[in-house]
Amino acid sequence: MKSEHPKPVLLADYRPPEYLIDTVDLDIALDPIKTRVVSKLSIRRNPQSKITGKTPLKLDGELLELESISLNGKKLRRPAYTVSETGLTIPAPPKEPFTLEVTTFVNPEANTALQGIYLSRGVYCSQCEAQGFRRITYFLDRPDVLARYTVRLEADIAMAPVLLANGNPIARGTLAGRKRHYAVWHDPHPKPSYLFAIVGGDLALLASMFTTRSGRKVDLGIYVEHGKEARAHWAMDSLKRAMRWDETRFGREYDLDVFNIVAVSDFNMGAMENKGLNIFNDRLILASPETATDANYESIESVVAHEYFHNWTGNRITCRDWFQLCLKEGLTVYRDQEFSAESRSRTVQRITDVRQLRALQFPEDQGPLAHPVRPESYIEINNFYTPTVYEKGAEVVRMIETILGREKFRAGMDLYFDRHDGQAVTIEDFVACFADASGVDFTEFMRWYTQSGTPELVCDLTFDRRRKAAELTVHQTLKPSPGKAKKQPQFVPLAMALLGENGKEMDIAVEEGKEIRPGVLAVTHHTTKFRFGNVTSRPIPSLLRNFSAPVNVTIALSDDDLAFMMHHDSDLFNRWQASNKYASRSILAHLDAKRPKTLIASKASKFAAALEHALHDSTLDDAYKAELLKLPAVADVAREKAVRVDHAAIFEAHRAFSCAVAEKLADTLDEVYAHTSNGVKFSPNAKSAGRRALRNAALTLMTMRGTGDDYARLEAHYRQASNMTDAAHALVLIAGVDSPARDDVLQDFFERWKDDHLVIDMWFAAQAQSPRTETLDEVKALCAHPLFKITTPNKVRALIGAFAMANPLQFNRADGAGYDFLAEKVLEIDALNPQVAARMLGAFRSYRSLEPKRKGRAKSALKRAAMATRLSRDCREIVSRMLE
């Protein structure tokens, strides 16, 4: 690790590779501290690259111990090659195709960065995206070099009876002495090095079968720790449903005879789509009613689907370079969101996705880490696996669908798969398919990929009763962000309706302004005007229906208007949006009010009345009602406030409002809580989960009152819980209050689950999220707990991550101690795992919107981190962008 200032990589500097690699033969002899990798590469000049004469071959390589190199069977000696910390160069390779054979060693046990080959609880595994393959062997480690791989793996039978790699298995056997064995795998599909993977370990298998629509029989396997096989059934079920869904919705079939998933405990991210061999963080595979929450079940379903969908969007068609990351990620998130929407409730899925986008992506887009969906420069590519590339990237794809409609969108996707199968392509190639399939011009739309920032749409609606006409003016602003002062207006598909006095959508005529499709307006300029005829009464505007674009919309609406929308809006997303807006606006009003108590009482009682109406509406399902009952979180209100944020004041206002709403709704909440009580056998399906979500949302709100009865109910909820959803929900609530049962319950949970490394993460997180003043001291003490391990990313995320990202009150303590703690821990983690450390720094992303004192303290903590002598490239990049 060095603390130099490396030069950024620029999109504008992209050049095709000078050499291509057609085949890769790897022989990997696994050993905990000295794994030997023999790589045989067939290399030729790239006809598309304009190279002439002697062009050096530069292979990437990091942290490799080189033993020998030979070219066309002849051993090379220096100066026929040179080696540096970043790679191997052959200054004058032959002009004709040649074979290069290189032997290197790596040390899996010492690999705490978890990139390349490492050991996770005794299991050898690998992670190559984005640039981990260069930590296995010397290579052209870039996504536009596609090769066919054959891999021979060798290991101790006792330590690694299971040996897996990409593609199909072709041979296996035992070596003389019977202590070691080998397996050979061949992947017929050319792939970039980032999709390479191997696994070796003593793992249990849950096996199943899938027959594709054209009749290919696929062996499905999920490998997990022994004894955990039963917890892999939900993941297997999700996988099969995802495979079928991709056939019916996008016409995509699986293309190998085997599809394996391996669950490992040490993993930097969620999961990885390696061809035919997905590797998962075990928290995204293992689930049982006793050990996993409904939220865990949901993420397992969506991530298993996400990684599977990458087989077409990412693997068969991959990225030309890492700037195009959203080509595979935005598109695949869009696909997994659609899959979840069709497996569950579409509206609830949309609400969940939008909550997530606003909570994670909007702050990123408005702060120092803002970057376009397709960035133009990076120092460390691992820092760009962001909510902007993933979630905003998915919104951009969704807008294409909104603009074209389902059918033409599908025609564009079909063309994309036809035209680019087997290639490494760009966003331009992707968008051209939609333009070509539909005849629609996407030139202006491309700005969504190149301009960062969340557009603000300030709207104004006037009504002319005499002429039965209304006029909507939309002013669009896009604030400057790092590296881009002036921006052009975005092309925004604005789905809308005008609601009449009876609450129904009016049948309006668009007389001025462009309609993309009925009910979807084209907002194209800094100021765009629309005129509607046939407006028979004062209209209530329902704008940005179903959240048709990743923007913020402001329009003057009274509390009564919002209550009206909560009753009537036929767009259920906007009905929820109205309720959410009403609540956050009331909490914000409390902050500036002269007589906050009176104000809150009146706001809360009107809001509670509107909520009550919805809770009694039999046409709405439980999951949706739960979304209504979940008031905006403190962090959501802080985001709305946007400037001079004081989390302590917001927390108090939030508490006062929630408590007042809970008091007004007392009877209804009692009724909901009783009505949704358990008794039915556990099922992870959407309906049962919705019922639990509603009950738990009611419990949360009731607990806000903090009476003895409320705490007694809470404790009983924990003690009587028959599944982890209820138990974990109660645990988080109890950990957050000074209830007499708190210590007992935490102890009980610990005793029950101390041997389950995934469940114990919930115990760490519950304490780290507590808004009590003691939390920071407790978190510091927990860092020394025997079950906490700083080298395990899940533990770091459960304790330090939950404190920094999910505890706005205590992380943002007025004395700055939360910031100091995080900065100190980040430095400690950075020395072991830079990727995880850099992600933790994301907790500072909105520090500039804090009130001056907190802002100053956060900035000092960042500055101290910046001065550290040994800072990874990952953290150095984040800290300097934050301090720019």
Ligand code: 0A1
């Ligand atoms: N492509 C994966 C995400 C991923 C990226 C980098 C990793 O390195 C540790 C791991 C996974 C996905 O989108 O799921």
Ligand code: ZN
């Ligand atoms: Zn992905």
